[in-house]
Amino acid sequence: MVVAGEMDSNVTELEDFWNILQDMDPVWTTTVLLVPCVVLLTAGSFYLYSFIMGLLSKMSVRNKVVVLTDALSGLGKECAGVFHRGGARLILCGKNWEKLEELADELASASDPTVTFPSKLVLLDFGDMDSMPEVTSEILECYGCLDVLIFNSGMKVKAPAQSVSLEMDKLLMDNNYFGPATLAKGLLPSMISRRTGHLLLVSSIQGRISVPFRTAYAASKHAVQAFFDCLRAEVEEYGISVSTINTTFISGSASSSSSSTEASRSIWSLLYTKKPLGVSPDEAATEIVRTLSSRRKEVVVAPSLPKAALYARSFFPDLFFAVVAAGVKSAAAAENM
Ligand SMILES: *[C@@H]1O[C@H](CO)[C@@H](O)[C@H](O)[C@H]1NC(C)=O
Numbered sequence: 001m002v003v004a005g006e007m008d009s010n011v012t013e014l015e016d017f018w019n020i021l022q023d024m025d026p027v028w029t030t031t032v033l034l035v036p037c038v039v040l041l042t043a044g045s046f047y048l049y050s051f052i053m054g055l056l057s058k059m060s061v062r063n064k065v066v067v068l069t070d071a072l073s074g075l076g077k078e079c080a081g082v083f084h085r086g087g088a089r090l091i092l093c094g095k096n097w098e099k100l101e102e103l104a105d106e107l108a109s110a111s112d113p114t115v116t117f118p119s120k121l122v123l124l125d126f127g128d129m130d131s132m133p134e135v136t137s138e139i140l141e142c143y144g145c146l147d148v149l150i151f152n153s154g155m156k157v158k159a160p161a162q163s164v165s166l167e168m169d170k171l172l173m174d175n176n177y178f179g180p181a182t183l184a185k186g187l188l189p190s191m192i193s194r195r196t197g198h199l200l201l202v203s204s205i206q207g208r209i210s211v212p213f214r215t216a217y218a219a220s221k222h223a224v225q226a227f228f229d230c231l232r233a234e235v236e237e238y239g240i241s242v243s244t245i246n247t248t249f250i251s252g253s254a255s256s257s258s259s260s261t262e263a264s265r266s267i268w269s270l271l272y273t274k275k276p277l278g279v280s281p282d283e284a285a286t287e288i289v290r291t292l293s294s295r296r297k298e299v300v301v302a303p304s305l306p307k308a309a310l311y312a313r314s315f316f317p318d319l320f321f322a323v324v325a326a327g328v329k330s331a332a333a334a335e336n337m
Contacts, residue, residue: 060293062087065146067139069093069124069183070153071103075202078281079150080107080119082289089117091142093124093135126153126179127171136186145190148292151180151224152202161215169216176220181227188235197240198292201228202284205246205302209309209320212328232297243291245299247279248306279303 066083070076071092083090084107094100104119120142124135139146155175157168184199191197204221206214225244232242279301287301300307312320 061148061289063089064148065089065091065143066148067091067093067146067150067187069126069149069151069180072096072099073152074281075152075284077103078285079152079288081110082285084116084119085111086289087115087117088148089143090119091122091139091146092119093122093139095123095125097121097123124183126175126183127155129174129178129182132179132182132186136183139183139187140190145194146187147196148198148200149184149187150200150202150288151183153179154202154204154221155217156214157217158213160213164216172216172220173223176217177223177227180224184228184231188240191240192235192238195239197235197238198295199228199231199240199242200288200291201225201242201244202288203244203246205248205300205306205310208246209306209313212324241295241297243295243297243299245284245287245291245301247284247300248302249278 061083066088068076068079068083068090071080071090072094076092076094080090080092080103090107092100092103094103100121100123104121107119108116122135122138122142125131153175155172157164157172180201188197201224203225204217206218206221211218228242228244235242284301287299291299300310302310309320312323
């Protein structure tokens, strides 16, 4: 009966409200009634806007020759799916030929062959820099040109600075810096001659918010970011765009093979080990497609906590570094217990 009572009171409240409305000055009444209409209209136009943006981003990839440097990662597969369905001519690169073929078959069987293109495959391993000239010409031979080049590959190493060998440092730099830089330089002449192109680097905000035990990784990410930032200004006159997208880790990409138990107890680990703080591959892929049509130069996709950390790093650096150090100490203390 309590429920019925509540309902009654609601009804009378509504009636009261209505009476008050009628007693009020008509100008006020229209204002009050207008508010929900305005809210609805705004929501509607937002919906329309995202719908049109969706259409635009689909248009932006149709018939375009798109190169993905690591099509086999979680993000790579997601991007491959989106671009394939959008009618792009994909060139999928990766380290494993069988897996590339599998991916191409999957893409082909999941879509209508009359509106999509079969993917071309190229073996690419940034760890083997001697193969780069060959890889570059193979990519160019696929369609004779290219429109979009997406660097989504990356190698991660997590260890205290003093225990990372020079060989490992070099391998990391090859994968994260020399590889992308060399491929970009090899493919640029083709883009310059056609006066069009878009280079898109998927980077990591971890380089900026200096997560401990990732010295070499952060260094390589800074290097590649600086390379593309400089390149952007150089190639603008040829109609070539350069975009960088910074993300936190992409969840489900299964690339972090390092032990996660040790860090999971530190406060700081909240920033990079827990799932809600990562970005899902499909969110990241959507952002990539959106960036291709908007040609934005720098995009950050991250949940709010890492984003807040990024602002803290810029505006309160001392506080930020103190928190990071405290996180490392508490992790060490937890380990000693
Ligand atoms: C993106 O990441 C790179 C390297 O990790 C860093 O240098 C750059 O400042 C970051 N940009 C933003 C907007 O976070």
